[in-house]
Amino acid sequence: MAASPDRGRQIADFTLPGGVLVDGAFERRDFTLSEQRGKPLVLAFYPGDDTSVCTKQLCSYSSGLDAFTDCGAQVWGISPQGVESHEAFARKHGLRMPLLADTDRAVTRAFGVTMPGLGVRRSVFIIAGDGTLHWKHIAVIGATFRSTRTLTEQLAALG
Template identity: 65%
Template sequence: MASGPQIGQPAPDFTLPGGTLDDDTFERRDHTLSAARGRAVVLAFYPGDNTAVCTKQLCSYSSGFETFEGLDAEVWGISPQDVDSHESFARGFGLRMPLLADVGRQTARAYGVAAPGIGVRRSVFLIGPDGVLRWKHVALLGATFQSIDTLAEQLSGIRTP
């Protein structure tokens, strides 16, 4: 597994297709990291839609949506499934963050989290408003995930001045 970007380095830019559940509409569009400059972005790589730990993680982040908004941060979920799978997942659990489809795992490789067998390692990257990587956690096994409290603590130190 490649190490990916290091703290203090510019985060690798990417554009991925995805969608966001807004009331009953699943809004499909491309998401480009560099277009989010000016706000912090939490990139949450996860192995798969509708799996036990991934569902618990993304439901947790979705229910804490206001915490992230209060810290002027966006949360993007990224996995190898396609946008149709993401739409079903978002609708099934009322997930409010963009879910992005890294079907070819190019973005996972750029971040050093592509993994044989599972597709991607469960990991979180906090990108500052300036596009620089400020914090990351890459799980070895992926049976647990970083809590909203941990992410909020890390984000509170990188908000836009």
Template identity: 65%
Template sequence: MAASPQIGQPAPDFTLPGGVLKDGEFAHGDYALSSRRGVPVVLAFYPGDDTTVCTKQLCSYSSGLEQFDGWDAEVWAISPQDLGSHASFAAKHGLRMPLLADTGREVARTFGVAAPGIGLRRAVFLVGPDGTVRWRHVALLGATYQPVETLTRHLAEMSDR
């Protein structure tokens, strides 16, 4: 497993297929981290669609998107499932953020969160407008997740720098 990028280091660039619910349809597109320079991006790695903790986490982030918008931040959720699974998951729970498909786990490996046996570790990286990692949390066990309030607090601290 590759080392996870540390605070102050450049976030590894990537492009992944993904989609987002728009007017009840799952609109597909490619998501390149480098294309979002100038705005903060919250990268939320999660183990699986429609699992108990992942559903709670992403529903929480989706219902709290306006809090992220207050910091001009985008939230991208990344897991190993394919776009079909993501489309069903998003539609079932009304998820409003892009869900990205890292089916080969290449991006998870690059961020040091791929884990043998479980697929990937639950992790969150806050990438600053300059493309550097400003805050990170990589869980040893995936039973809990970082709440919206924690993430927006770190976004606020990021904007104070």
């Protein structure tokens, strides 16, 4: 397993397929990290669509999306399921943030959050507008997640 990037380190660019629910339509497209330069980005890696803790986490971030937007940030959910699974998950729970499909787990490995035999560690990374890692949390077990408040406090610290 690759090591997780250190704070202050430039994050390598990546592109993943995904989609976002907008006015009842699931808009599919590719999402590229470098296209977010100039504004902060929250990357929420999660083990699986429509699982108990993942659903609570992403519903929490979706309902708190205005708090992230007020900080000038977007939130992307990333998991190994395909775009079709993400669409069903987003529609079922009304999730308003993009959900990205890392089916080959290349991005998950680059962030050092794979768990052999178990999949993906629940993790959150805040990328500053200049493309460097500002903050991260990688769960040991993954039964809990970082709150919207904790993440927006870290975003506010970017100044």
